[in-house]
Amino acid sequence: MGRCHYDAATQLAKSPPLFGSADHLAGIAAECVIKAMLLDFFGSTQDTPLGIPYSPAIRNRPAPSKTQAEKARKASEHGHLPHVWDQLLLLANGHRGATVLAQIPQQNPFREATDEWDVAHRYRDSGQISAQRVKRHLAAARTVIAAYQQAK
Known part of the structure; x- marks a missing residue:
């Protein structure tokens, strides 16, 4: 799925009036591939009624209170960028983790201080992108796609 979004984004990026859609799809492409890596290589699962993928390693940490357990549950969910990129950096381990981490930037390209990507930016005027x-x-989406392919 991520590759299809990436291909569409590259086509839309050829036209400045469509930069907003291109940027949104580039982020969605990266997000899809990161979630695929978390599910395929790093122990995440997708067994809830809503289908939201999550990390049992994060969710099942001992929690001294119900409030802490709820925070762990929320923190374990693989939601949107830029948070899911940070989760990949946290959870990537073993041989595949080394392969992935060697290929992707350790500084999250979707977490720019002055221009952080957000899924809600799909509502922005393309002139602002x-x-x-x-x-x-x-480039970031292309990098995670390549890292996924290499780790397979």
């Missing part, structure tokens, strides 16, 4: 931002996010 720069060509540099789209290029950065397309």
Whole structure:
């Protein structure tokens, strides 16, 4: 699924009026591939009624209170970028983890201090999305796609 979003994003990135859609799809592409890596390689699961993938390693940490257990449950869910990128960096381990971590930036390209990617940006005016931002996010999506392929 991530590859299809990436291909669509690269086509949309050719037209400045469509930069918003291109940027959104680049982020969704990276997010899909990261979630695939977490599920396929790093012990995450997708067995809840809503189908939200999560990390049992994070969810099942001992919690001294119900409040802490609820925080662990929320923290374990693989939601949207930029948070899911940080979860990949945290959970990648073993041979495949080394393969993945060697290929992706340790600094989250979707967590720029002045221009953080957010799934809600799909509502932004494309005029607010720069060509540099789209290029950065397309490059990041391409990188995680390649890392996934290499780790298979």
